[in-house]
Amino acid sequence: MLAEYKEVFLEELEEQLQLMDEVILQLEQCGDSGEVVQTLFRAAHTLKGSSAAMGLGEMQRLTHQMEHLLDQVRSKKRSVTPPLIDLLFKSMDILKQMKLDMEQHDASFVDITSCLLELEAFGRSSGESPSEPPSESSGDKAIPTDDEAAFGADSFRRPLPEQTLSTRLKVQEMQEKGKRVYWIQIGIAPECVIQGARAYVIHSMLTEWGDVLMASPEAESLDEGYVESLVLTFLFAGNLEAEELKARLTRLVDVAGVHLVPEPFDREDMTIPAAVAVEKTAGQSGTQPVEKSKSTTIRVSVDRLDHLMNLVGELVIDQTRIEQIERKQRQRFQDESVSELGHVSDHIHRIISDLQESVMKARMLPIEQLFNRFPRMIRDLSRSLGKELDLVMEGKETELDRTLIEEIADPLIHLIRNAVDHGLESPELREKLGKSRKGTLTIRAAHEDNQVVIYVEDDGKGIDAAKIKASALRKGMIREEEAELLSEREAVNLIFRPGFSTAQSVSDVSGRGVGMDIVRSHIEKLNGLIDIETSPGQGTRFKIRLPLTLAIISGLLVKVMNQTLIVPMSSIAEIVRVTAQDIKNVHGRPVIVLRKQVIPVVDMNDPVHPDFHRTGKNHIPLIIVGLAEKRLALVVDELIGNQEIVIKSLGSYIGKVDGIAGATILGDGNVALILEISALFNPTGGYKF
């Protein structure tokens, strides 16, 4: 497979698979509407064409069968039934697995036989399958699928080679003569010392039993005693039944395994090579000509966008430096050239921020990409858990950085699983409680300020604070005295602590050892925040706040011990000014009471021996930083202001430093460190210079 085509193909495959998943769900929910089936049919057809072009015989066959079924639905010869939907989903799963295999190994190792047979059988079940002649069905039945597993057939399977038009014609000729045509793949035992000779023997045996229409590697290269791979592939036509043929082949010396696939007798397939040729010349990307003509997009690799973003980052840094130089010059000289420098600097500033925004936008994708995975997942989930629910998704068009979409997927999926598994009650219980039988799960995304907010909301039983407290006590995560002091809100937030899981029994769905603490730390890694709102009996709402992008963040510059530090804006809840008297001591630790919430105070200069009168000023600025539900007030010497900053790593030599998220270069050319707020909440954390 050509690498450059492979990439394009895989992307297309991903797109089509997602589309198909979506449409099958629609089909399930809304039943048979002509347009939906048409879309699905087109997608299957597109995949069939492109997989044929890539020489992926198995995928081609599978999609062909799907297309065949859909064609029956389209022409009203078949109605949409649950078994049909299930079968389609099953095929989708196999296609997805094939895609995964291809990404990782260049070849697919999925066994499609059983699914293929199922599809074929289904296609015939109504007795209205005009395109399938009876001869094929007798051949199919002869395939012992169980036997294949016994031979360990998967281990040596390769994608079937693409057929040329002339072999296709030969196949058809043979089939019309009433012969059976099979693809045969034979694995030669690795310990065999004379592979070439062995392969030659097998080849001549096959010629004796029938006709070899195609052989790979070819007979000529076998004569030279050279075998490329340990797997031989033949296209064979003969009168033998599949079982008999297989038995004969297996009996041969040095044969490790045999895999048989009947070549379907189908006139329609004849048209494929021609169609493929056309698509190939069209650059392989042409899937739906209608869409193609109106879309003006190109695909750009993420690496290039990353590089572009880095360059913009450098520009942002240099631009802040120019600004600083300009300010200095202005103080010193009253020259016309200085004000000219100011104009130029302003202009550059504007252009760079435009540029930055454009590049950022180029990296943004609608969250739809991620959301589209959910309906299928939730369908499977609710089925296996016996829950009934309606899924509501809002704000699909909300855009955020590509990397973020990838990173947020796992935590979101976990939250959804939790909501369906633990949050929503069973239909019976819901009825008893006077709620509607069906639960509602809402997933919503929106832009708020300069952030993206994602809500996962269910109308289930909510989180019982008392239960959480009891469980935490039992696990020894908190002490009795502590438990009494906890507010309801704080108690609920205990679920974010490591090692916490209230599920009584570990179900297949949640409780895979990934707790809410992982979800939280994942979100924090992205400079995000997570919050819970819950009311018992009414439901739970998780709120995730994320920055729009990872590379450039907005940060607050502060001065501590003559060093400039940066606090990411995303983790700042608010900034307040208090007097030294407002800071109280509780158990020897400084705290501040803000709107009835007790917040610990940390003196960044000296966390161990805080001194709030040091500056001699009346008012002390406090930066209230938040980490999930927790708040902390930081005391710094001076607030400098906020600025767009480009996150740079400290390099591999220093590696990851506790409490430091990275560094950036300031306008004056100095390096400033970016604080990692989560480390401040860690009792062992602290800054030791």
Place this chain on the structure above:
Amino acid sequence: MQAAVQEQYVEFGIENEQYAIRIQEIHEIIKMQDITQIPNVKPYVKGVINLRGKIVPVLSLRAMFEMADKPYSKTSRIVVVHHREDTVGIIVDRVSKVTTFTDIQPPPDRVGGIDGNFFVGIGLNGSALVGILKLDEVLLHEE
């Protein structure tokens, strides 16, 4: 050691001792810059500097050789070396010259109170003895 004798070295000093690094390993030598300290790192990591837009860590040889810290002087320099994939700055008291050695002896166990493993060998140049640093050992030094 014939090949080594032909090679050029940059000789520099800390306190009263002279040391050298192979010239090929040196990227550039710069004057002292504002160093941003980093918390929670090994004591000999003095912090990071901005080297033309790149963040580069700087180490103190004094700290690594367990000598007392001394304020940087006018002669203090940062020797920027390329090591594997990294660029690292090494703070020295003074940089003396580019030199070659007539002979290089294998290092003894201790070189003036410093672990001999830090050195490739001792370079002889007339009557002067110069410790030639083994960068692999110096930079990947574990406490």
